[in-house]
Amino acid sequence: MGEGTPLGEVELAALRGGLAPSTNTARDLAATAQTPCPRRRALAVVGARTEDAAARLPGPAAPSGQSPFAITVGTRFEEILRRDGAARLREALERAVPVELGELELIDLDARHPWRPGVPRPETAAARRSATDALVAACLRGEAEADRLVLHPRLALTVTDTARDVEPDALLCLRAGRGAQPELLLVEIKAFVDHGHRTDTHDLASTRLQLAVYALAVRQQLARLELEPQPMREAVVVLRAPGSMVGSASLEEVHRDVSRLERALARAPATLSEVLATLPEGAALDDSATLSALPVRYRPHYCLASCAMALQCRAGVEEAASPEYYGSPTREVFAAIGDLRRAHGLVTGSEASETEEERELVARLGVLRRRIDDARRRCS
Amino acid sequence: MFLSADAQALLAAEAFVEDAAVRATGCRHLRVDTAPFILVPLGLAGEDGAPLAFGWGRGEEMGLCVVPEPRDRDEVWAGLTEMARVLCRWIDPIGEARIAVGEKRKRWVTRESAQLVVPTGAGADLLRKLAARMVWAPEEVDPVVRRAGGWLLFFLDRHELALWDSALLIVTEALAMHWTLPLSGAEGSHLLASLAALERPGRAREAAQEVEHEPGGALTMPDFDAKKLEPAIAAYGGAASSEGRAARRRDVEDLLRPIVRRLYEACVSGLERLRAIPPIPAVLEERHEDEREALARHASYLREEGRFSKADSLRRSVFLLDGVEGEMKRVRSSARRQDPVLRAVAMCEGAALEGEVLRSDWVRQRPRIFRAELVVRVSGAWRASVERFQVVWEREKPAHVAVIGVEADGEHTLVHLRSADQHKQLREELDGLLAPGRPIALVQEERSFQTFGFPPEVPWMLRGSDA
Numbered sequence: 077m078g079e080g081t082p083l084g085e086v087e088l089a090a091l092r093g094g095l096a097p098s099t100n101t102a103r104d105l106a107a108t109a110q111t112p113c114p115r116r117r118a119l120a121v122v123g124a125r126t127e128d129a130a131a132r133l134p135g136p137a138a139p140s141g142q143s144p145f146a147i148t149v150g151t152r153f154e155e156i157l158r159r160d161g162a163a164r165l166r167e168a169l170e171r172a173v174p175v176e177l178g179e180l181e182l183i184d185l186d187a188r189h190p191w192r193p194g195v196p197r198p199e200t201a202a203a204r205r206s207a208t209d210a211l212v213a214a215c216l217r218g219e220a221e222a223d224r225l226v227l228h229p230r231l232a233l234t235v236t237d238t239a240r241d242v243e244p245d246a247l248l249c250l251r252a253g254r255g256a257q258p259e260l261l262l263v264e265i266k267a268f269v270d271h272g273h274r275t276d277t278h279d280l281a282s283t284r285l286q287l288a289v290y291a292l293a294v295r296q297q298l299a300r301l302e303l304e305p306q307p308m309r310e311a312v313v314v315l316r317a318p319g320s321m322v323g324s325a326s327l328e329e330v331h332r333d334v335s336r337l338e339r340a341l342a343r344a345p346a347t348l349s350e351v352l353a354t355l356p357e358g359a360a361l362d363d364s365a366t367l368s369a370l371p372v373r374y375r376p377h378y379c380l381a382s383c384a385m386a387l388q389c390r391a392g393v394e395e396a397a398s399p400e401y402y403g404s405p406t407r408e409v410f411a412a413i414g415d416l417r418r419a420h421g422l423v424t425g426s427e428a429s430e431t432e433e434e435r436e437l438v439a440r441l442g443v444l445r446r447r448i449d450d451a452r453r454r455c456s
Numbered sequence: 457m458f459l460s461a462d463a464q465a466l467l468a469a470e471a472f473v474e475d476a477a478v479r480a481t482g483c484r485h486l487r488v489d490t491a492p493f494i495l496v497p498l499g500l501a502g503e504d505g506a507p508l509a510f511g512w513g514r515g516e517e518m519g520l521c522v523v524p525e526p527r528d529r530d531e532v533w534a535g536l537t538e539m540a541r542v543l544c545r546w547i548d549p550i551g552e553a554r555i556a557v558g559e560k561r562k563r564w565v566t567r568e569s570a571q572l573v574v575p576t577g578a579g580a581d582l583l584r585k586l587a588a589r590m591v592w593a594p595e596e597v598d599p600v601v602r603r604a605g606g607w608l609l610f611f612l613d614r615h616e617l618a619l620w621d622s623a624l625l626i627v628t629e630a631l632a633m634h635w636t637l638p639l640s641g642a643e644g645s646h647l648l649a650s651l652a653a654l655e656r657p658g659r660a661r662e663a664a665q666e667v668e669h670e671p672g673g674a675l676t677m678p679d680f681d682a683k684k685l686e687p688a689i690a691a692y693g694g695a696a697s698s699e700g701r702a703a704r705r706r707d708v709e710d711l712l713r714p715i716v717r718r719l720y721e722a723c724v725s726g727l728e729r730l731r732a733i734p735p736i737p738a739v740l741e742e743r744h745e746d747e748r749e750a751l752a753r754h755a756s757y758l759r760e761e762g763r764f765s766k767a768d769s770l771r772r773s774v775f776l777l778d779g780v781e782g783e784m785k786r787v788r789s790s791a792r793r794q795d796p797v798l799r800a801v802a803m804c805e806g807a808a809l810e811g812e813v814l815r816s817d818w819v820r821q822r823p824r825i826f827r828a829e830l831v832v833r834v835s836g837a838w839r840a841s842v843e844r845f846q847v848v849w850e851r852e853k854p855a856h857v858a859v860i861g862v863e864a865d866g867e868h869t870l871v872h873l874r875s876a877d878q879h880k881q882l883r884e885e886l887d888g889l890l891a892p893g894r895p896i897a898l899v900q901e902e903r904s905f906q907t908f909g910f911p912p913e914v915p916w917m918l919r920g921s922d923a
């Protein structure tokens with residue numbers, strides 16, 4: 077399959093089985109660069125909602141969902157930026173974009189090609205994709221009559237044997253960007269607050285990875301349209317100014333995130349065929365046994381904050397007394413033993429070492445254990 | 457930062473097997489005042505830096521202020537003003553009552569120390585965002601808000617820069633510094649979970665998991681927001697009369713009080729647990745005075761209506777780093793000098809040594825100047841990771857020694873040391889301390905960032921040759 081036609085939405089839906097599709101492909105793919113976990117990646121590759129997967133796994137799932145305040149603020153902020161011909165978005169962009177922005181022609185694909193109930197989704201998706209292709213091609217070929225701000229452009233992306241679409245918040249198509257050359261700048265709107273150098277680094281890093289997904293899609297688009305490749309080294313992130321609904325935009329470097337994402341996508345399961353190879357014939361991911369059989373890599377900081385299956389995976393590593401329960405550095409120190417009870421027994425001398433690795437561990441840590449115990453006795 | 461990766465892993469395995477919190481240090485390394493000012497901030501989810509409620513107090517009693525609509529600027533300033541008044545009522549008099557100390561009475565310090573207690577790192581982050589907003593409050597806002605913002609920045613900046621600082625005590629951090637919990641660091645940032653793990657040896661993990669779905673940081677939970685808080689805030693916003701608004705405001709207060717109260721009580725009980733650990737006395741005294749001096753300086757700055765910049769200048773950054781370097785030097789070496797557990801960990805890294813003096817000779821260097829040459833026997837294997845050490849003893853003046861050789865001796869290691877030049881007068885005193893058969897302990901001499909590493913976020917241009 078790795079060699080053949082990439083799987084489209086229909087085949088992915090079959091693999092998901094009854095699992096609800098995820099609503100944000102770019103965020104899913106960004107997750108593949110944030111965790112080495114094969115189960116999480118498999119779900120990202122087929123575009124399934126992790127909350128739904130968690131509900132099918134044995135054991136209590138983490139309470140899901142965002143606070144309604146967080147949801148409202150996100151929607152409201154985007155709506156305010158887009159209101160009145162995207163006046164507030166333009167204002168924010170003017171402060172961040174490294175070239176003088178002239179009159180911007182606003183092209184809102186939600187208005188030109190809206191998702192209508194009666195019209196099949198693939199049809200609208202195709203219309204949005206070709207509109208985006210045409211706008212990008214016109215800009216880079218020097219045929220555009222104005223600089224353009226395209227809202228919700230749609231880009232096709234083929235990764236890990238699957239063909240999917242992604243939709244950035246906006247794309248700036250500049251006829252004379254830096255070096256007086258045509259330039260494309262991706263724009264992502266996030267409702268979290270810009271606190272300058274104290275802005276949440278974790279949120280910013282996730283946003284950059286999401287932009288990296290879009291940058292990959294633009295690269296593929298340019299190759300498909302046989303257009304001059306663009307460096308896509310930077311992109312614009314629009315955050316909220318503290319205590320207001322005003323956009324605060326800045327230029328963020330994303331080229332390192334693009335490389336990081338490419339490396340992550342190249343790791344197993346890199347392709348859908350690799351995911352499928354781990355599943356029984358005809359299996360879908362909505363089956364609890366199939367899901368449970370996919371290996372996991374529990375990393376407490378990532379998992380507890382970002383994955384709906386965290387409590388079930390934690391119960392698994394806790395049950396197995398795996399050093400992964402704690403994360404770094406315990407995981408690395410006891411990597412060779414893989415069992416906290418055994419490791420403790422060995423270093424305290426209540427269990428005898430049997431393998432070379434265990435003997436090495438005891439030689440290294442046994443003396444530290446004794447010294448700590450001695451010191452504790454002196455303190456008590 | 458004092459426990460090596462190996463030591464952290466060993467204690468983690470022990471905590472897991474015991475299913476209980478285990479002590480990670482031999483002593484307490486932080487000051488815990490008798491009645492510190494506890495401040496519990498709660499923010500609105502999705503509105504990073506929007507205050508929802510504050511709880512405060514210095515004992516069992518807790519005061520509460522609620523911002524019933526945190527998305528309304530006027531309501532936010534009103535809430536911040538209320539909190540600012542209480543904070544300044546506590547800290548202003550402490551900052552103003554000063555005394556001169558030191559040999560020439562040239563150091564002005566506050567008469568009392570001040571300690572602000574915050575439940576979690578998330579709470580401290582929220583306060584920092586609020587403080588940054590408060591010091592830049594518009595003119596029409598009561599000036600007490602700017603002053604309180606300035607005070608909050610004093611505590612927060614100091615904590616960020618001065619290692620193991622006691623002026624601001626973040627309860628989860630302080631607990632994690634003194635105990636290894638059978639929880640990952642991610643779970644340990646939840647105050648209720650940390651405390652539950654401490655309180656229930658033998659079933660600590662289960663106890664922590666029972667409370668982890670309650671608010672334990674600086675935010676309420678999504679489910680609570682959806683089912684209770686959002687309708688209550690909407691009802692407040694929609695109330696037509698002032699009586700109606702007052703009643704709806706009380707509804708929001710009633711919803712939030714138990715959450716804030718629970719965090720507040722958790723702070724009180726965390727402090728109690730910390731107090732029960734014997735502190736390292738000398739260090740606490742010394743740092744305590746530095747803190748009081750900084751407090752007095754900051755009070756003068758606020759009195760003169762000093763402004764706060766939005767980012768530190770390069771010049772100020774260099775000054776700050778210089779201060780941190782001195783603080784780190786002192787904290788690191790005194791922590792190891794006075795805490796046998798930390799010293800035991802350092803010993804396995806070659807950064808400390810404990811043993812018995814086997815031989816000691818005095819070698820004359822010049823008239824009246826001598827050097828001691830010692831052989832110390834250490835149980836088990838040992839190797840030095842640095843050359844220069846300080847002798848741990850009661851004398852105020854430290855003695856420096858250098859390792860000049862290490863040799864294995866069966867089950868033991870013999871370490872050859874040479875002291876720095878000593879005047880003849882000191883020789884007799886030292887003679888007794890270094891006599892054969894006496895126990896001896898040494899700790900690595902801490903010098904600068906170059907030896908103990910820069911704080912993680914220092915930009916490369918300020919790192920000199922370490923970069």
Ligand code: SF4
Binds near residue numbers: 379380383
């Ligand atoms: S919680 Fe489980 S499934 Fe999710 S990323 Fe972590 S280990 Fe993987």
